[in-house]
Amino acid sequence: MNTQVAIAGAGPAGLMLACELRTAGVPTVVFDPLPEPRRTAPGVAINPTVVELLGQRGVMEALRADGMEFRQAFFAHLALDPGKLPEERAYNFAVPQQQVERRLEEHAAKLGADIRRGYRITDLEQDEEGVTLTVAGPDGARHTERCGYLAGCDGAGSTVRELLDVGFTGQDSPFYGIIADLDMTEELFPHLGARQYDEGLFTVTPTGPTTLRVLTGELGRTPPDPEAEPSPAELRERARHITGADLALESPHWLGRWFHVTRLADRYRVGRVFLVGEAAHVHFPLGGQALSTTVEDAVNLGWKLAAAVHGRAPEGLLDTYHAERHPVGARACRTTLAQTALMHPMDRIAPVRELLAELIGYDDVNAHLVRLAGALDVTYPAGSEEGGTAHPLTGRRPGDVPLETSEGARGLAELLRPGRGVVVDLSGGLLGLRGTEGWRGRVDVVMAEPSAHIAATGLLLRPDGRVAWATDDSDDEGLRAALERWFGQPADPARDAGRSKGGEGRV
Structure with a gap:
């Protein structure tokens, strides 16, 4: 089976997912009915979440030449001040959506994704081994393709969602x-x-x-x-x-x-088929929330699908895609409806807007709405944890925090670029990091100086940048359980028993 993952749709969701899969070395083909990339798209900006996620994979480096940073945010078109956030995060970035798609397609192609334009999926059948697709080509001729998994990234009118008979309520x-x-x-x-x-x-x-x-x-x-x-x-x-x-x-x-239009798919996963981006959720476009939800869907799913393809996915890993992203899609639908409710009818809602504008003057209210508008407040549930209550950072995604490592100054985004997990030791060598050798090739270990921007002495970051484990002291209890939960069983812990503990490199 040459095509391990097929993707329907070469919009932001499909192209971002293709980048994630190819970063992990997964054979990937993208089918899109358009004969060439879109030259027009409604979006004119990306919010901090998208800026940070594109930065993790090196796409922002090229995209910065296409637009400009602007240090303002809005909630229901009421001005917010992101500069007052207590933590360091990215700012909004003004850039046409078609440029975002162009840069993503360039990156996906450079990584080796097979992007086939003028092709559309017309039918699918799945079994325990994979998915059989019926694909219509530019000349209308149909043929079948076999893949291990399929991602429906084909927009609000998703053919994949309709073929799966998944409800799209709203x-x-x-x-x-x-x-x-x-x-x-x-x-x-x-x-x-x-x-x-x-x-x-x-x-x-x-x-x-x-x-x-x-x-x-x-x-x-x-x-x-x-x-x-x-x-x-x-x-x-x-x-x-x-x-x-x-x-x-x-x-x-x-x-x-x-x-x-506000709609949410009832399910994001049906067997070996997944719904991503606007195939899973649509809502009123405010503050770049639609694109941020779409892009993070793809980043969340990509590394999990790659682990499944490589035979390293722990039990239930693919189910966490729906468990983590469906509530985020539902909240995006609710919060955009709340914003439009604050915009109409103006003759009646104006007093409420005036009061909200007054409340935004308080730093904590401003910060809450900045994070909400920028999708910076998304936190995944910690789930079952060994050894008691999860650390407050668990489930969160830090920004591109600068660190001093043995290789010099490096940001978290650079550490995440290879698409692997990362253990960051900020303890000054006090953490034992016992038993991490068994995840060599799946998780990297980095020694760094303590950082005022990270309230922890050690972190385990998933490939999507989410904190899977953290500690405040020199105890690494719970780290092994987190590694097993997100990265599967160790390959052979005894293999690297002779390695010095706490060294920087691949583990």
Whole structure:
């Protein structure tokens, strides 16, 4: 079986998953019905979660040339200050979504992913050994492909989800939205940013040196014909209705509609098939939350699928994908609905917004909403732990904390780049790290100086950057149980018995 994992869809979810799988050396093929990459996409920014996750795999290095950092965040279009967070985290980054997809595709191809454009999956059957796919090619001819696992990353209208007969429950809310890219004009400069008016929202964002992205949005209204392509005249009319200004919005490079849909898949896993990204959840696009939820789905699933393909997955590891990510998708749906409730109807909700803006002046309220809007507050349940209560860091993902190691200054993102687990010893050599030799090739060990940014003397990081174990003292009790839970049984603990304890390198 040459194709160990097949992916339906070459959007952010599918491409990020392909990068994760190829980083782990898993043969991967991506099928996408489009003959070429998208040149237009609604997103104009990525939030701190995506910045940090792309940084872990080296993709942000290329992407930084395509956009710019901006040190502001929003909740229901109310301004927040990320600079007041007590911890060091990434900032939002303004960049068109199509550029994110382009950089991910370049990275996936460089790693050896087989990306087949013009191909779509039309049917699937699975058994205990794998999944058989029916695939239609660019000429319409159909053939079968056999794979070990399938990931449905094919968007809100997911064919894979429909073939699995998985429910996609939620609501379609009345909304009248138009999106367009136009040449930059001085007339639009005063409207830069996300602005809330009594009649709706009007957003103007740079998408390049000479172009601007313009969005109109009216909650509680529907367009006369939602299926019809919008016209420049319609865009100008809706902008005038919202802002009161008659703006010259002619000759857009492209026009489209956007909608207010909230839906969540009942299950993220059916046997050997998984749902990822918008195939699993869709909600109103606010603060980059949709893309962050999508990308972290892929990063969460990737290393677990790789462990299963390599025969190293402990029992139940693949089930943790649904257990960890389904609640996150559900919360994203709830919190975006809460934000839209704070945006309409403006004549009645304005006093509540004024009160919330006042509360945001308190640092702890600001910090809570910054983390929520940036998906920095996501914490996975610790589960059953040996030896009592789990450490407070368990289940969390630290930012790119700088460390002083025996190899010089290195950040956590760099340590995670190979896609393996990482034990970080911050104890000054006091941790014994007993028995870690058996996970050589799956987990690295790094000795580092104590850090004021990490409230622990030792960490075990999963390949997705989540803390699987931590300690505050020189006791490594519970480390072996965490290694077995997330990385399987040790290969041969006696093999490296002669290695000096606490040394930096592969274990």
